[in-house]
Amino acid sequence: MAHGGKLRPMKGIRQLAEHLDISIGTVSRALNGKPDVNEETRKRVLAAAEQLGYVANQSGRSLRQGTTNVIGLMIQSSRETVENSDNFFLTVTGGLQSVFSRHKLDLIMLPCPHDEDPYEYLKRMVARRIVDALIISETQRVDKRFDLLAKAKIPFAALGRSLSGAQHPWADLDFDGVANAAIDRLIAHGHRRIAISAPASEINLGFVFVEGYRRALERHGISYDPALVLRAKSSEQGGYQVGDELLRLENRPTAVILIYELMAIGLYRRLMEADVVPGRDIAVVSFREAPRAKFLQPALTCFRTSVHDLGVELAEILLSCMPAYSEEYPRRSRQTVWPLELIPGESDAFQLASPSN
Amino acid sequence: MAHGGKLRPMKGIRQLAEHLDISIGTVSRALNGKPDVNEETRKRVLAAAEQLGYVANQSGRSLRQGTTNVIGLMIQSSRETVENSDNFFLTVTGGLQSVFSRHKLDLIMLPCPHDEDPYEYLKRMVARRIVDALIISETQRVDKRFDLLAKAKIPFAALGRSLSGAQHPWADLDFDGVANAAIDRLIAHGHRRIAISAPASEINLGFVFVEGYRRALERHGISYDPALVLRAKSSEQGGYQVGDELLRLENRPTAVILIYELMAIGLYRRLMEADVVPGRDIAVVSFREAPRAKFLQPALTCFRTSVHDLGVELAEILLSCMPAYSEEYPRRSRQTVWPLELIPGESDAFQLASPSN
DNA sequence: ACGCGCTCCGTAAACGTTTACGATACTATG
DNA sequence: CATAGTATCGTAAACGTTTACGGAGCGCGT
Numbered sequence: 001m002a003h004g005g006k007l008r009p010m011k012g013i014r015q016l017a018e019h020l021d022i023s024i025g026t027v028s029r030a031l032n033g034k035p036d037v038n039e040e041t042r043k044r045v046l047a048a049a050e051q052l053g054y055v056a057n058q059s060g061r062s063l064r065q066g067t068t069n070v071i072g073l074m075i076q077s078s079r080e081t082v083e084n085s086d087n088f089f090l091t092v093t094g095g096l097q098s099v100f101s102r103h104k105l106d107l108i109m110l111p112c113p114h115d116e117d118p119y120e121y122l123k124r125m126v127a128r129r130i131v132d133a134l135i136i137s138e139t140q141r142v143d144k145r146f147d148l149l150a151k152a153k154i155p156f157a158a159l160g161r162s163l164s165g166a167q168h169p170w171a172d173l174d175f176d177g178v179a180n181a182a183i184d185r186l187i188a189h190g191h192r193r194i195a196i197s198a199p200a201s202e203i204n205l206g207f208v209f210v211e212g213y214r215r216a217l218e219r220h221g222i223s224y225d226p227a228l229v230l231r232a233k234s235s236e237q238g239g240y241q242v243g244d245e246l247l248r249l250e251n252r253p254t255a256v257i258l259i260y261e262l263m264a265i266g267l268y269r270r271l272m273e274a275d276v277v278p279g280r281d282i283a284v285v286s287f288r289e290a291p292r293a294k295f296l297q298p299a300l301t302c303f304r305t306s307v308h309d310l311g312v313e314l315a316e317i318l319l320s321c322m323p324a325y326s327e328e329y330p331r332r333s334r335q336t337v338w339p340l341e342l343i344p345g346e347s348d349a350f351q352l353a354s355p356s357n
Numbered sequence: 358m359a360h361g362g363k364l365r366p367m368k369g370i371r372q373l374a375e376h377l378d379i380s381i382g383t384v385s386r387a388l389n390g391k392p393d394v395n396e397e398t399r400k401r402v403l404a405a406a407e408q409l410g411y412v413a414n415q416s417g418r419s420l421r422q423g424t425t426n427v428i429g430l431m432i433q434s435s436r437e438t439v440e441n442s443d444n445f446f447l448t449v450t451g452g453l454q455s456v457f458s459r460h461k462l463d464l465i466m467l468p469c470p471h472d473e474d475p476y477e478y479l480k481r482m483v484a485r486r487i488v489d490a491l492i493i494s495e496t497q498r499v500d501k502r503f504d505l506l507a508k509a510k511i512p513f514a515a516l517g518r519s520l521s522g523a524q525h526p527w528a529d530l531d532f533d534g535v536a537n538a539a540i541d542r543l544i545a546h547g548h549r550r551i552a553i554s555a556p557a558s559e560i561n562l563g564f565v566f567v568e569g570y571r572r573a574l575e576r577h578g579i580s581y582d583p584a585l586v587l588r589a590k591s592s593e594q595g596g597y598q599v600g601d602e603l604l605r606l607e608n609r610p611t612a613v614i615l616i617y618e619l620m621a622i623g624l625y626r627r628l629m630e631a632d633v634v635p636g637r638d639i640a641v642v643s644f645r646e647a648p649r650a651k652f653l654q655p656a657l658t659c660f661r662t663s664v665h666d667l668g669v670e671l672a673e674i675l676l677s678c679m680p681a682y683s684e685e686y687p688r689r690s691r692q693t694v695w696p697l698e699l700i701p702g703e704s705d706a707f708q709l710a711s712p713s714n
Numbered sequence: 715a716c717g718c719g720c721t722c723c724g725t726a727a728a729c730g731t732t733t734a735c736g737a738t739a740c741t742a743t744g
Numbered sequence: 745c746a747t748a749g750t751a752t753c754g755t756a757a758a759c760g761t762t763t764a765c766g767g768a769g770c771g772c773g774t
Contacts, residue, residue, distance in 0.1 A: 012760055037723080059425070101472075114451055417759090
């Protein structure tokens with residue numbers, strides 16, 4: 001018992017140093033892989049640390065080197081995007097971590113409470129210096145958080161575009177590209193009057209989606225009709241509501257584009273109730289594939305992508321913004337439009353007999 | 358420009374003190390609401406802090422007072438429970454935060470990467486002292502994490518029971534109670550041969566569920582038949598698989614209990630394919646309600662609860678374990694079995710004509 | 715013998731807070 | 745007026761690390 005208890009939990013690097021009869025500085029250097037330390041003593045130190053279960057206190061380390069080795073992912077637990085998007089965020093998280101873990105960076109999720117203003121929440125998190133860099137999600141059309149982060153000079157990237165973030169790093173699903181491809185496909189099948197669903201909130205993806213839709217239509221010489229933009233939540237209930245509005249429209253559209261495949265479940269139900277058969281009486285194409293909707297009949301034409309890989313891309317964008325890693329992740333562009341792949345189904349696999357307008 | 362730039366981001370409490378021509382100690386006391394500081398100077402300090410956007414550096418504060426004011430919620434992003442459980446964790450998070458925020462405690466989520474051992478991950482997080490207390494979820498039947506946390510003497514609570522956690526704080530959904538109630542109800546409707554679904558993994562809820570089922574059966578004098586325990590994922594696909602196995606069983610059960618309502622979507626589909634009509638040819642009762650399954654026909658008999666309130670309960674349990682808050686949250690018991698309420702549907706609303714065995 | 719470079723290690727300062735302690739000025743009380 | 749008490753504030757130590765700096769020991773070439 002010369003050097004104190006051997007198996008008690010460690011108090012700090014000081015105790016570890018005393019236990020080894022080595023100076024505290026050398027211990028620190030040994031643990032951190034610094035060059036000027038004898039290989040044999042390094043082994044001794046590592047062994048002792050392992051045995052005594054010593055791990056550096058993060059507060060002390062952060063205070064000294066001004067870095068935490070933690071990356072934050074802010075999410076808003078109450079937004080409908082989270083509520084209805086399967087395990088989208090957890091899948092992205094997986095992709096992020098697969099990159100970060102290579103650099104011993106830990107990812108933590110920062111869930112903004114329902115009743116707190118996201119801007120104020122983020123401000124608090126930034127000021128506390130609990131993370132080295134930040135990822136924000138669910139970007140609004142105008143989103144003050146971009147200014148906040150830029151002013152705070154903390155590296156960040158966004159999952160989703162924003163008008164406010166035009167100059168800043170982001171990765172986003174290719175909403176407008178999908179709208180474009182969907183329109184092309186539907187028009188090739190003879191459709192001219194095509195409705196689209198979009199969320200009612202200020203979240204930017206809805207705007208991007210509808211904008212792509214509008215441009216694609218005009219490219220085909222079809223004028224944009226705001227009445228065909230059906231606002232609804234990205235859920236089954238939302239899909240049901242879209243069906244409702246669709247049936248109520250005069251000069252009913254012959255096709256509809258959904259922003260989330262889950263909506264198709266509700267949409268199909270509503271249409272069936274009115275004896276309107278998807279894939280025969282009306283064409284349905286949907287944005288991002290949801291495994292939950294795989295059982296639908298007729299099979300839905302939709303767009304698929306690897307959300308995990310989107311996380312990887314976003315992580316690399318963020319690292320390219322962090323001075324400590326930027327040379328390891330050189331990039332031409334820090335703004336990525338993430339592609340999706342068309343999965344043809346039966347829900348739009350018919351040629352329209354007579355033009356509808 | 359006497360006191361330096363006024364609107365530059367603050368470097369620390371020292372600059373704030375210089376700016377105010379007040380000692381650094383007084384500033385700290387003023388900000389932290391300590392008693393011995395003049396009310397007028399306190400106002401000045403708060404105003405200046407607000408104006409200059411000063412917020413205490415968390416590392417410095419944590420280092421000094423040994424506390425971080427952060428609570429961690431560990432989740433495993435790859436487990437099927439997360440994958441298939443709607444927004445269960447985010448809803449629990451909401452409940453947790455509604456309690457924690459009253460005490461200026463922030464909640465962060467700690468997602469254990471797919472390829473990392475949860476035990477090692479937790480060990481790292483604990484050692485780093487980044488959180489004051491921890492909540493673990495997805496408890497396994499035997500779960501070493503309980504020992505780890507107990508030895509580390511860090512306050513914790515679990516979302517879910519475990520054999521290893523028998524003596525430790527937890528809150529869990531009433532799986533066995535539901536199995537019990539389901540059996541009672543089905544037997545009252547004349548059923549004797551009743552199947553049940555459970556996850557195949559080592560996660561403890563499956564064991565608890567099946568155990569409740571077994572005891573309920575034996576209470577009614579029906580012997581437990583392991584062949585009627587159908588292992589499957591808690592997803593639509595899992596439900597489809599359950600349907601498959603159900604149809605293959607000789608002396609087919611007349612009723613089935615699901616562990617998650619989402620499974621019913623796949624189950625219904627498989628049964629329909631075989632012209633077996635739920636609610637007429639076979640009774641279906643399900644554990645926790647999923648909003649996604651609300652469109653099913655016939656409506657599913659299921660059990661509902663407020664997951665948000667479960668989060669509140671779990672937060673209060675945890676706070677009762679933290680010395681700084683324990684007197685504010687006195688408790689008789691730190692183990693809560695969270696009740697669910699029966700929502701009768703049409704899926705089991707028929708009396709069995711002739712006994713099946 | 716001298717100087718130089720190299721390897722390895724110890725010392726101490728610094729990071730930004732909080733807080734125990736003591737100092738000061740003022741008020742009340744006798 | 746003396747003293748005690750109170751309100752308010754400043755000083756400095758402490759939290760656990762990392763790291764710049766310098767020093768000791770050694771080998772080697774001249």
